[in-house]
Amino acid sequence: MSEAKTEFLERSKKFWNPGKTQDWIDFGVDLVIDRREGYYLYDMDGRRLLDFHLNGGTYNLGHRNPELVEALKAGTQRFDMGNHHFPALARTALAEALKECAPSPNLQYTAYASGGGEAIDIALKTARHATKRKKIISIKKAYHGHTGLAVKAGDDRFSKLFLSEDVNDEFIQVTFNDLTEMEDALKGRDVAAVILETIPATYGFPMPNEGYLTSVKRLCEKYETLYIADEVQTGLMRTGAMWGCMKYGVEPDIMVTGKGIAGGMYPLACVLISERCGGWLKEDGFGHISTGGGAELGCIVSIKTLEIVQRPEVATMVRYIGNFLRTGLDEIRQAYSDFFVEIRQHGVIMGLVFNDVQGAKPVMRHLYENGVWAIFSTLDPSVLQFKPGLLLSQTDAEEVLRRMAIAVELARNEVMGVKRRKL
Amino acid sequence: MQDSLFHSLIDIRESKAGLLGKADLVLERARWATSIFERYDIQTTINIVKAVSDAAFEMAEEFAGKAVEETGFGIKEHKKTKNEMASRYLFNYYVEQDFVNPRVNEEKKIVEIPRPAGVIFALIPSTNPIATVNYKIILALLTRNAIVISPHPAAQSCSYEAVQRLIHAAEKAGAPEGIIQVLQSPTIPMVEAFMTSPKTNVILATGGTPMVRSAYSSSNPAIGVGPGNVPVYVDSTANIKMAAQRIISSKSFDNSVLCTNESVLITVPEAENSLKLALKANKAHICSKEDTDLLRRFLFHPGGFNVEAIGRSATWIANECGIRLPSETKVLIAPISQIGVEEELSKEKLCPVLSYHVANDEKQAFAQARAVLRLSGAGHSAAIHAESEETILNYSAHVEVYRVVVNAPSSQGAAGLETNLAPTFTVGTGYFGRSSIGDNIGPQHLVHWTKVAYNRDEKVVFGNYHEIGKDFPGPLPEAEIEGLRPSSRKQPTKITQNSVESAEIRKEIRRLISEELKDLLGKSNG
Numbered sequence: 001m002s003e004a005k006t007e008f009l010e011r012s013k014k015f016w017n018p019g020k021t022q023d024w025i026d027f028g029v030d031l032v033i034d035r036r037e038g039y040y041l042y043d044m045d046g047r048r049l050l051d052f053h054l055n056g057g058t059y060n061l062g063h064r065n066p067e068l069v070e071a072l073k074a075g076t077q078r079f080d081m082g083n084h085h086f087p088a089l090a091r092t093a094l095a096e097a098l099k100e101c102a103p104s105p106n107l108q109y110t111a112y113a114s115g116g117g118e119a120i121d122i123a124l125k126t127a128r129h130a131t132k133r134k135k136i137i138s139i140k141k142a143y144h145g146h147t148g149l150a151v152k153a154g155d156d157r158f159s160k161l162f163l164s165e166d167v168n169d170e171f172i173q174v175t176f177n178d179l180t181e182m183e184d185a186l187k188g189r190d191v192a193a194v195i196l197e198t199i200p201a202t203y204g205f206p207m208p209n210e211g212y213l214t215s216v217k218r219l220c221e222k223y224e225t226l227y228i229a230d231e232v233q234t235g236l237m238r239t240g241a242m243w244g245c246m247k248y249g250v251e252p253d254i255m256v257t258g259k260g261i262a263g264g265m266y267p268l269a270c271v272l273i274s275e276r277c278g279g280w281l282k283e284d285g286f287g288h289i290s291t292g293g294g295a296e297l298g299c300i301v302s303i304k305t306l307e308i309v310q311r312p313e314v315a316t317m318v319r320y321i322g323n324f325l326r327t328g329l330d331e332i333r334q335a336y337s338d339f340f341v342e343i344r345q346h347g348v349i350m351g352l353v354f355n356d357v358q359g360a361k362p363v364m365r366h367l368y369e370n371g372v373w374a375i376f377s378t379l380d381p382s383v384l385q386f387k388p389g390l391l392l393s394q395t396d397a398e399e400v401l402r403r404m405a406i407a408v409e410l411a412r413n414e415v416m417g418v419k420r421r422k423l
Numbered sequence: 424m425q426d427s428l429f430h431s432l433i434d435i436r437e438s439k440a441g442l443l444g445k446a447d448l449v450l451e452r453a454r455w456a457t458s459i460f461e462r463y464d465i466q467t468t469i470n471i472v473k474a475v476s477d478a479a480f481e482m483a484e485e486f487a488g489k490a491v492e493e494t495g496f497g498i499k500e501h502k503k504t505k506n507e508m509a510s511r512y513l514f515n516y517y518v519e520q521d522f523v524n525p526r527v528n529e530e531k532k533i534v535e536i537p538r539p540a541g542v543i544f545a546l547i548p549s550t551n552p553i554a555t556v557n558y559k560i561i562l563a564l565l566t567r568n569a570i571v572i573s574p575h576p577a578a579q580s581c582s583y584e585a586v587q588r589l590i591h592a593a594e595k596a597g598a599p600e601g602i603i604q605v606l607q608s609p610t611i612p613m614v615e616a617f618m619t620s621p622k623t624n625v626i627l628a629t630g631g632t633p634m635v636r637s638a639y640s641s642s643n644p645a646i647g648v649g650p651g652n653v654p655v656y657v658d659s660t661a662n663i664k665m666a667a668q669r670i671i672s673s674k675s676f677d678n679s680v681l682c683t684n685e686s687v688l689i690t691v692p693e694a695e696n697s698l699k700l701a702l703k704a705n706k707a708h709i710c711s712k713e714d715t716d717l718l719r720r721f722l723f724h725p726g727g728f729n730v731e732a733i734g735r736s737a738t739w740i741a742n743e744c745g746i747r748l749p750s751e752t753k754v755l756i757a758p759i760s761q762i763g764v765e766e767e768l769s770k771e772k773l774c775p776v777l778s779y780h781v782a783n784d785e786k787q788a789f790a791q792a793r794a795v796l797r798l799s800g801a802g803h804s805a806a807i808h809a810e811s812e813e814t815i816l817n818y819s820a821h822v823e824v825y826r827v828v829v830n831a832p833s834s835q836g837a838a839g840l841e842t843n844l845a846p847t848f849t850v851g852t853g854y855f856g857r858s859s860i861g862d863n864i865g866p867q868h869l870v871h872w873t874k875v876a877y878n879r880d881e882k883v884v885f886g887n888y889h890e891i892g893k894d895f896p897g898p899l900p901e902a903e904i905e906g907l908r909p910s911s912r913k914q915p916t917k918i919t920q921n922s923v924e925s926a927e928i929r930k931e932i933r934r935l936i937s938e939e940l941k942d943l944l945g946k947s948n949g
C-alpha cells in the first residue's frame with residue numbers, strides 16, 4: 001500500500017466512517033476507487049479491477065458510460081434538479097417512458113425518490129393508503145434499503161442497531177419459496193402488501209421456485225393484498241427481460257426501480273403505481289415530498305438508460321454473456337466441486353455458492369488480488385454476487401474466467417486446508 | 424419504440440458519444456457472435472451459407488425490382504441476374520474451399536489454422552446494392568466472420584429489407600444471433616464511427632472514392648476499391664462482329680452500373696469502318712460532333728459526373744440531351760479525338776455511353792489506353808478484343824490494371840461472370856489503385872492462417888495431423904434458469920437438418936447449379 005493510501009485511509013476513518021473503513025482493511029480489500037471507466041475500476045494506487053459488483057446493477061452500462069455522460073452534460077445546458085412541487089418536463093417524460101416499458105399496462109404513474117430506500121417507503125405508504133391496511137409481508141433476509149419503512153421490511157440487523165425495529169407486528173417476514181407460510185400470513189386479510197425482490201440479491205440470489213412468484217401474486221389477489229415488486233437489482237435487462245418479474249409472468253401492482261436507472265450518474269429511484277393504487281396522488285398530491293426525488297437531471301440520464309437497455313443488441317449480449325460465463329463457471333465448479341458447490345443464475349444475475357458459511361469472503365479477497373472486484377452477499381456470505389455488466393466485452397468475459405479459476409483454487413485451498421486432489 | 428419518447432428533451436444521438444455508443448454496441452454484439460461462430464464445423468458453416476444463398480437466389484427478382492424502383496439505376500432483369508450470380512453461383516464457386524479446418528503440408532512440415540478476421544464492416548454501393556449485400560454476406564459467412572452492413576442512403580430501404588431476410592435465413596439455419604447486422608439509417612458521421620472503432624476488424628469498402636479513402640484512413644485494416652474507367656481495345660486481328668456484340672452487351676448490361684463496364688473504346692484505322700458498322704448493327708447510335716457536345720455537357724457538370732445519368736438507359740439520356748435516335752438504341756457511341764484531362768468523355772461513365780477513339784496504330788492505342796487509366800480507374804480493369812496472343816499479352820502488360828478481359832464483355836467478364844475470374848462485386852485495385860489487394864475480393868481475403876512450422880532438420884519428425892481433427896463444439900448451451908425451466912441444462916439443438924452431408928453431395932450440388940447457371944447466362948447475353 002502506498003504512503004498516500006495509508007494516509008488517506010486514516011483520513012477516511014477520521015472524517016467519514018471508521019468502522020466501514022477498517023472492515024474493508026480487515027477483509028483484505030484495501031480498495032480506494034479513483035478513476036473509473038467502462039467495467040474497469042482503478043484503485044488510487046493505480047491497480048485495475050474488473051468490476052463485477054457494479055453496486056448491484058448501478059453500473060449496468062459501465063462506469064461513466066459515454067452516452068449517459070453526454071446526456072447529463074447536454075442536460076445541464078437546460079436543466080438542474082428542478083422544482084419538485086411543479087409539473088416538470090423531464091419527470092413527466094421519464095414517467096411516460098417508464099409506462100411504455102412497464103411490466104403491466106396498469107402501472108400508470110411514476111412517483112420519484114432520490115434513492116431506493118425512499119422509493120420503497122413510497123411504495124409501502126402507497127399500499128397502505130390504497131388498502132387502508134398496515135401490515136407488510138417481506139421475506140426473511142430481505143433487503144430493501146435503510147429508510148424508515150424499508151429498514152423494517154428487511155433483516156433486523158440494520159433496524160435493531162438504531163432501535164428502529166418493528167414492535168407493532170406490522171412487518172411480517174416469511175420464508176422465501178414457502179407458499180404455506182405466505183398464505184398463513186395473508187389469511188387474516190389485514191395485509192397491505194407483499195414486497196418481494198424478484199430474485200433476492202443481498203440474500204445471495206436464491207432462485208424463486210417454479211410458480212412461486214405467480215402463486216404469491218394469486219394469493220395476493222385472493223386476500224386483496226397488493227404485490228410490490230422490488231426490481232432495484234433485477235430490472236433493466238439483467239434477466240434478459242426489461243424487468244425480472246416479466247420473466248416469471250407476474251404483473252405487480254407497484255414496482256420499484258433504482259440503482260441502474262440513472263446509470264450511476266445521478267441518484268434517482270422510481271415507483272411505478274397502478275391507477276388502482278394511486279389514490280393518494282389525487283387525494284393529496286403533496287402527500288410525499290422529496291426535494292431531490294425525481295431531480296430532472298437524473299430523469300434525463302434515466303431516459304437515456306431506458307433507451308439504451310431496450311436496444312435489441314442488448315438482449316443478445318445478455319444471452320451471450322450469460323451462456324459464456326456459465327459454461328466457464330461450470331468448468332471451474334467441476335474442478336473444485338468440493339468447494340464451489342452451486343451456480344445460481346438468471347441472465348447476468350449470478351450467485352456463486354461456496355461450501356462454507358463465509359466461503360464467499362476468501363473468494364472475494366483472492367479475486368480482488370487477481371484484479372476482479374465482486375462482493376459477497378451481506379445476508380448470506382457463502383454466496384458471491386457475480387454481476388457482469390450488460391455490455392461486457394467478449395475479451396473481458398474471457399479475462400474474468402481466467403482470473404476466477406485462479407481465485408477459486410486459492411480460496412479453496414485456504415478454506416479446505418488441503419491441496420487439491422486431481423479430479 | 425417511438426423516438427420522441429426518448430429524444431424529445433435532450434437528443435445526443437448525433438454527438439460523438441452517441442454515435443460511438445451505438446457503433447460499439449453493434450460491433451461488440453458481432454464480436455460475441457463470432458465467438459460462437461468460431462466453434463462451428465465446416466458442415467454447419469456450409470449449411471448456413473447455403474441457406475443464405477438459397478434465400479438470396481429466391482428473392483433475386485423481387486429485390487432487383489425494389490432496387491431499380493428505389494435508386495432509378497439499371498435494369499431489373501439484369502439486376503436479377505447479378506443477384507442470382509451473387510448467391511448460388513458465388514456459393515457454388517467457393518463451396519469446395521475449406522476455410523474452417525486446418526490444412527496440413529507434409530512436405531513443408533507446416534500446419535495452417537484458419538483465423539477469421541472477426542467483425543467486418545461492409546459499405547454497400549447504390550449501383551449494385553442487393554448483389555453486393557448478398558456477396559459480402561456470403562463471403563463473411565464462408566469464413567465464419569460477423570458482418571455489419573452499411574447500406575448506401577440511396578438504396579437504404581431495399582438493402583435493409585434484403586439483409587433482414589438474409590438474417591432470418593441464416594439464423595434459421597443456426598447462425599449465431601447478430602452474426603449479420605444492418606444499419607437502419609447510416610449517416611456519414613455514423614459510418615465514420617463504425618470505421619474508426621477499434622471493435623471493427625476490417626472494412627470492406629465498395630463505393631465512391633471519398634468513402635474508400637476514408638476507410639483507408641480510419642486506422643483499421645481496410646479492403647477498399649477504387650473507381651473503374653475501363654479502356655477496351657479492338658485490334659485489327661479481332662473478330663469485329665463478335666467484339667461489337669460483346670461490347671454492346673456489356674455496356675447495356677444493367678445500363679453500365681458495374682464499375683467494370685467499358686468506358687473508352689480504342690481502335691486502329693484498319694478496324695474502324697467494320698467496327699462502326701458492327702456497332703450500329705448491334706443497336707448502337709454513333710453520335711455526331713454536335714450530339715457528342717450535348718452529351719458531354721449533360722454528363723459532366725463542374726462538380727463531376729451527373730448522378731442523374733447513372734444507370735439510365737441510352738434513350739433516356741438521349742432524350743434529356745435532345746439527341747434524336749431510334750427508340751431501340753442500346754448504347755450511345757461518342758467519338759473523341761483526345762484522351763486526357765481536356766476530354767471529360769474519357770472519364771468513367773456509369774451509363775450506356777461509350778467514348779470512341781481511333782489511334783494511329785497499335786503503339787499509340789496502347790499509350791492512349793494507359794492515358795485513360797491515368798485519369799481514373801488505375802488498378803481496375805481493361806478489355807481487349809484480338810486474336811493475336813502477342814498483342815493481347817503486350818496490351819495487358821502495358822495497361823496498369825490487374826485484370827484484362829479478353830474477347831468477352833467487360834462488365835460481366837472482369838467481375839467473374841463471363842470469365843473464370845472469381846465472381847465479385849468488389850474488384851481489388853491493388854497498388855496501382857492505392858489499395859491493398861489486386862484480386863477480385865473473395866473469402867480468402869477475410870481469413871488469415873496461423874502457421875505451425877516444424878524444425879526443418881530431418882531428425883525432427885513432423886507429426887501426424889491427418890487423424891486429429893480440430894474440435895468444433897458448436898453453440899454454447901443455454902444457461903439454465905431455475906424456476907423457469909425445471910429441466911437440467913438444456914443442450915443446444917444440433918443444427919444438422921438439411922445438412923450437405925459429404926463432399927460428394929456438395930459436388931453434385933455444384934454440378935446442378937452449374938447447369939442452371941449456364942442456362943441463366945445463355946439468357947442474359949445474346
Ligand SMILES: Cc1ncc(COP(=O)(O)O)c(C=O)c1O
Binds near residue numbers: 259
Ligand atoms: C433490492 C434493493 N432494494 C432497495 C435498495 C435500496 O436502495 P438505496 O440504497 O438506493 O436506498 C437496495 C440497495 O442495495 C436493493 O438492493
